[in-house]
Amino acid sequence: MQSNHGTTVIANARNLLTMAENAQDHIGLVTNGFLGIRGEKIVAVGTEKAVYEALGGPPEQVIDASGMTVLPGFVDAHTHVVFGGTRVAEYAASMTPEGYERFKSSGALKGLEATIRMTREADRENLKAQAKKRILDMLEHGTTTVESKSGYGLDIATELKQLMVNRELDEELPVDIVSTFLGAHGWPPEMTKEDYLHHLLEEMMPRIAATGLAEFCDIWCDEGHFSREESELVLSKGRALGMEPKIHTGAYSYIGGGDLAAEMKMVSTEHLNYTPPKTLKKLAEAGVPGVLLPGTDFSVRHPMPVKGRDLIDAGMTVALGTNCCPGAWITSMQLVMTLICRNHGLTVEEALRAATLGSARAIRRDSDRGSLEVGKLADIQIWDTPHYEDVIYHLGENQVTMVFKRGLMVIDRKKTQE
Ligand SMILES: [Zn+2]
Incomplete structure (x- = not known):
């Protein structure tokens, strides 16, 4: 894979499922959530203000995730x-x-x-x-x-x-x-x-x-x-x-x-x-x-x-x-x-x-992946649905629209479908 030092903001996700360690709801749900990426890693998760402050400057790329669901890569x-x-x-x-x-x-x-x-x-x-x-x-x-x-x-x-x-x-x-x-x-x-x-x-x-x-x-x-x-x-x-x-x-x-x-x-x-x-x-x-x-x-x-x-x-x-x-x-x-x-x-x-x-x-990889938390790898998927439950409801349908691996966008199905 090519190396990556860029910055990305995933903006305004309808559902951001962080899977945070102590989440009472299992999924660590943040609504209208933002996430900041620098290089391979997640540098901020939460509100727009917190994410832009953590990046300390405009990101190279903004992904509009309004109406979508953002969660860790499986x-x-x-x-x-x-x-x-x-x-x-x-x-x-x-x-x-x-x-x-x-x-x-x-x-x-x-x-x-x-x-x-x-x-x-x-x-x-x-x-x-x-x-x-x-x-x-x-x-x-x-x-x-x-x-x-x-x-x-x-x-x-x-x-x-x-x-x-x-x-x-x-x-x-x-x-x-x-x-x-x-x-x-x-x-x-x-x-x-x-x-x-x-x-x-x-x-x-x-x-x-x-x-x-x-x-x-x-x-x-x-x-x-x-x-x-x-x-x-x-x-x-x-x-x-x-x-x-x-x-x-x-x-x-x-x-x-x-x-x-x-x-x-x-x-x-x-x-x-x-x-x-x-x-x-x-x-x-x-x-x-x-x-x-x-x-x-x-x-x-x-x-x-x-x-x-x-x-x-x-x-x-x-x-x-x-x-x-x-x-x-x-x-x-x-x-x-x-x-x-x-x-x-x-x-x-x-x-x-x-x-x-x-x-x-x-598989002993929970220290660097499996949840969207600061310091972990930016392994992220975005689903084109405001209802994360669709994953078990729309039988046989692929919810994925984008996948990021170590901070790089590696799947963009919208593009390939156009
Ligand atoms: Zn087996």
């Missing part, structure tokens, strides 16, 4: 956005039981195994081009920071290829990409679980950690996947190697991953469908955020949709992610908000906070 806290190919045939077949039976008996690869094959086969440029398209779509829908996991290679070369794509796209695109190593997404078809675990712990993890390409380490802890004990082994090793732990847990059963997350004070815990209320309480006390993925519950027609309300009632920090992956191809955090409110019991204000500050906390 943080997508959980994605598998770097993958090869498509599973559209499998997804379409899954609409009816008969269709899915036919698909399975056709002998075509399905699920994780199919994606491993296609991700291994894609060269780095091709894999990058596929992921880039999806990440630009995320940006178009207001997302300015994306967490992105490996885990579709389950061999050193492919895992490194995925993480390199994360790094290159982070450098090339006006979206920050935060990398997670998910070598324990499963085990590859050519190895037993035991052999793979040994390979992962002894060879892959030290190699990956040495590259510095992954900030976090993740695992899928569930029946039929990795046990609580195996998760502890892998994530402790990751932590010792400098990769802080995250965990997919309770998605399809509960075998203790949530309790382990609380005990290890992990960065975050994801899915949580089957996690018992007493464990949610424990996670809240340990300060571990819960990342909810309602797009997946929708796409897989989940038998036990996550009870989002229970996390809020337990006092947890709630975060949201698209979980963009071949099984749930979602790039819009706005759609995720629609789903979490209608299907999982959050209010629109709780969902807005989860998609911004909550998600920033779930």
